[in-house]
Amino acid sequence: MLLLPSNGLSVVAIGHHLPEVLFAPRPLLAVVEAESTPILLTGVLLSLVVIYLASKIGGEIASRWNLPPVLGELVGGVVVGLSAFHAIVFADNASAADSGVMLVLQAIYHMSPAVASSVFESQSEVISILAELGVIILLFEIGLESDLRQLKAVGVQAVVVACVGVAVPFAAGTAGLMVIFAVPAIPAIFAGAALTATSIGITSKVLSELGQLQSKEGQIIVGAAVIDDVLGIIVLAVVTSLAKTGTVDVSNVIFSIVGASIFLSGSILLGSFFSKGFTLIVESLKTRGNVVIPAFIFVYFMAFLGNAIHLEAILGAFAAGLVLDDTDERNELDKLVKPVADLLVPIFFISVGARTDLNVLNPAIPENKSGLIVAIFLIFIAIVGKLITGWVVFGQPGINRLAIGVGMIPRGEVGLVFAGIGAASGTIDKPLQVAIILMVIVTTFLAPPFLRIAFDRFPNPDSQLNNSLPKFK
């Protein structure tokens, strides 16, 4: 209703009968827009219902199978998306007639093809922007979960583990793809970058479920995962910038690294002033939303800034999370962001799943075989490249090196961010995209049971209590 123009009742009276004006596309378009707006809201609401159902059912099934819920959400997206039921599809890879949501709207409103097409494109756009806000909130939450002080406590060991865990999979993955599979440089670098991620969310959750979060191994893993997050974000910014310019330009890489570093460290340094100011602002505000609104002004402004200086919105959101992690309102903010993230983040994961075309994995199609072979290669590099990080830890006799290596394996959300952005930007082709997603799924599936086995080599009495029936929450 709210979008109808306020210039009288004539638009309402037009009803479903659009004037057939061939040489005046502009007014026609305006009429289509005015006519379609309540329909657009209906379509967005139905899309959100389908998205939430898919994410919750997928997440719950995954949780019951002792797997990370985020994988269930991704698979839920695949089920409702392009690969299966076509309920949630997007204007960039489907038409209005392909969309399940549009079929329901068509049954309710009996739209003309022009209106249907306009509604479908607008709906794609709205859901996509909601998904983008979702990944912004996700990276904000990861920033809030990360803790720069924790890094100092676990010290140099975490730094070494993180750096090796980024460098080895990236180098081996990129080189292997280029040399063995003759993949062009940019997609190879993008796939290599996707191998660098470690999911702090999944890793810390698994550790907590195993009662190992406070162990020395647990602290090193979490510390390394925090640094890995920061490195991963810089790597993401670098490869995304590369994808945008279209060539591998060393000065460009250095410029991106310097740019991302200055933006991130600068915003954290300047942010430390803001984090003090933030408490003052929050305390001085007397109306509802006194914590959440200033926080989101900061997050969205940083995300805007990240985009505006041609880096990434999510980089700004992550920096905002790191800054606000350092405030007295951190715990309250955690609680307030949670329901917002619960409502926005699934839209991102479902969208990633829904855009995935699993048909490229069909081995009956000859050109897909290479995709499957690439997936096997990526999975091998992903596991070995992180496993060796346990053996670079020094000065810690008797430490569980296997557990540290296994703890770094799950790619989770961050790996999917790479896959989603890489695919949506057209940087990586579909077989490589599915290979990356398959790598993310396999590493994230394998890590929880493997981590339990690894810790069982050095059982400690405290962990046995909580160890009987680990469950994903």
Place this chain on the structure above:
Amino acid sequence: MLLLPSNGLSVVAIGHHLPEVLFAPRPLLAVVEAESTPILLTGVLLSLVVIYLASKIGGEIASRWNLPPVLGELVGGVVVGLSAFHAIVFADNASAADSGVMLVLQAIYHMSPAVASSVFESQSEVISILAELGVIILLFEIGLESDLRQLKAVGVQAVVVACVGVAVPFAAGTAGLMVIFAVPAIPAIFAGAALTATSIGITSKVLSELGQLQSKEGQIIVGAAVIDDVLGIIVLAVVTSLAKTGTVDVSNVIFSIVGASIFLSGSILLGSFFSKGFTLIVESLKTRGNVVIPAFIFVYFMAFLGNAIHLEAILGAFAAGLVLDDTDERNELDKLVKPVADLLVPIFFISVGARTDLNVLNPAIPENKSGLIVAIFLIFIAIVGKLITGWVVFGQPGINRLAIGVGMIPRGEVGLVFAGIGAASGTIDKPLQVAIILMVIVTTFLAPPFLRIAFDRFPNPDSQLNNSLPKFK
């Protein structure tokens, strides 16, 4: 980034140089969309920052002046909108060149006019849908705050107060506008309908601040405001249906009343089954968002249903709130919905303010004089029509009739919902829209101090403690 088509890097390489193809609008449009998507995200983020700043600054200033924050948000919207700074304007009443946000984007991205126009329209659409989701969440929250059981406790008195408080202002307002001001039937009915609202949020907040929430007067006011909410929603559905069909059709009115009643009572009745099932669902879910996602699936589905049966999305959201108010998770849900509402609802109020063109109130323009006179008339009816409700209370000797009447005066959010929907649908013209908003502002401004004065006639010891410095929170 995420919206770029996945068909290769060529789109990225196009950069800011759009092909000048005159007779192929479709591919050109596709290129415009692909090119403009990261820009669209930047524009949405900047718009949200401006919206949140305006809402918080406006709300805080209002709070310090002892006025309801929502009025400050509305005025904040006026300041950043069409009437003043033009930062937030919409495609239905402005062009890309008029928009402050677009000027910033233009400085960053150097867009062609075609891209700028496309981005501006998409951005308008996204912000408008977010505003619609905002009013859906607002009505869901009002539904959650309302309590059908409370109604039974305060009994028949509340029903009488509510019905008189709806019937008298509606009849007097509509008749007065038609007879005295020769306003056509539909806008007169819409304005009359806006007079029926009572803000349960503002009223209960003021009562709580005065320590009178548990008094007999307080209970009757809150009970009546709850019923008034339900009646107001039905009235809104009726007048909106009238606006859609364009004529005053008695069978249509009856159909709307029956439809709204069946939808509302039916969903509440069926909802009571769901409210039991809801607890089972919530308890069986093991992953994050186990309360908030099922709740929002229900809310969005009910809102979808409200739209799909050609009533209103907000009616469904309100019914969903009433149903979920009756569950064990009610308190947890309240907490979880709060930050989501804090982030979405201001987008609605700022949008209402931003769309308001205060120039129509300029008395130097002859045609505006009638608008001001109408506003004075509406304010008179709004106050007198609610004040008399105190004197229809029977069987309660010694009750503070003035306090009850004054407590029903503030229109608040619900009144603004009428103004926003009426204006956006083109049902009411600008002077009448501004007259309604002025009525809402004045009644909401006057009620808090008047309510304090009214209760001072019968001071009770409990209230004196909290009475010294009432503040809006």
